[in-house]
Amino acid sequence: MHLIWILVIGGLIGWFSGVLIGRDVPGGIIGNIITGFIGSWLGTELLGARGPIVGGFYIIPAIVGAILTLLILFAIGRSGNFRRR
DSSP states (O other), X not given: OHXXXXXXXXXXXXXXXXXXXXXXXXXXXXXXXHHHHHHHHHHHHHXXXXXXXXXXXXXXXXXXXXXXXHHHHHHHTTTSOSOBO
16 A cells, blocks of 8 residues: 555656646656656755655655756757647
8 A cells, every 4th residue: 555655646746846847747647656756866865855754755855856857858858759738
């Protein structure tokens, strides 16, 4: 059950970061989960363990890290494959 909770929270973090920057996360649900996981790791490394914890994720650093992850991804893949909202 804990694994499902982690996947849901990671997916929500990835989805929310895509909403904040106004672009679709490539890969759909799986892309959201991966973005949430990478963003959580990156944000925690950059900002430290701060803020509320939900499902093992520090929410504020995870969202900031996921936004950075998406911005890096979109900067690398500027070929126009990603849709704007």
